[in-house]
Amino acid sequence: MPQPEPFRNRSAPLIALVGADGSGKTTVGQELLEWLQTMRPTAFCHLGKQTGNWGRAIARMPFVGRKLDKQVIARSSKARDEKGAGATVSIVIFALSMRRVFRFLRMRRLHRKGFMILTDRYPQAVVPGPMDGPGLVARNPKGMIARFLTGREQALYDWMASYKPDIVIRLNVDLETALKRKPDHRPASLERKVRDVPRLSFNGAPILDLDSREPLDQVIGKAKAAILDVIARYDQATAK
Known part of the structure; x- marks a missing residue:
């Protein structure tokens, strides 16, 4: 893993x-946050849209849940085909992406104030889809509104991705393990996420790949070692 110098315009790591x-993001994230907060002011920022929670809540609704869930899946599939989503669906997907943008702006404000930042998820602009990429997946949608919103959304993700983390801790998992841990998730959606994770480059940011099937203490130990190295580089830069 490359070890670049700290960003000159930053006072704390991201x-x-x-x-x-x-x-295991939630478990690992909680452990790391508690540890980081013993060293310096640290803010935890969730940069996802969290739409999956809504979908699972809809599916559990009595009587109508399954029917509504199937409609959501059908519309999501339409948004992914070559023609793309219609105007209404495109507007909804774009609005959900704006939720991520607002969270990202809050994170930037905290970072400018000097907080060290730990994020759950991080926007990336290269792989469209559920793994923190643009939600309007079709690159050349048919409708004028969909085309406009696709271009605007891509520009927003390009902008967010340009603010690179100092280190990305990537937790890799196989589909079988993921399904055991998340039995309420749609297998097809989870399969795509598992497949997409190794493809994410985060605009060239240093990436520490960890196997989340390993014992938790080993995973956290490796993550802490990498983070300590990043913090040490910032401390050295401040001391100069």
Whole structure:
């Protein structure tokens, strides 16, 4: 893993924790946050849209849940085909991406104030889809509104991705393990996330790949060692 120098315009590190559902992000993130807060002011920022929670809540609704869930899946599939989503669906997807943008702006404000940042998820602009990429997946949609919103959304993700983390901790997991940990998730959606995670480059940011099937203390130990190295580089830069 490359070890670049700290960003000159930053006073504290930005650490991104990424991985598919079932990779252990929540558990690892909680452990790391408690540890980091013993060293310096640290803010935890969730940079996802969290739409999956809504979908699972809809599916559990009595009587109508399954029907509504199937409609959501059908519309999501339409948004991914070559023609793309219609105007209404495109507007909804774009609005959900704006939720991530607002969270990202809050994170930037905290970082400018000098907080060390630990994020759950991080926006990336290269792989469209559920793994923190643009939601309007079709690159050349048919409708004028969909085309406009696709271009605007891509520009927003390009902008967010340009603010690179000092280190990305990527938790890798296989589909079988992820499904055991998240039995309420749609297998097809989870399969795509597991497949997409290794493809994410985060604009060239240093990436520490960890196997989340290993014992938790080993995973956390490796993550802490990498983070300590990043912090030490910032301390050295401040001391100069």
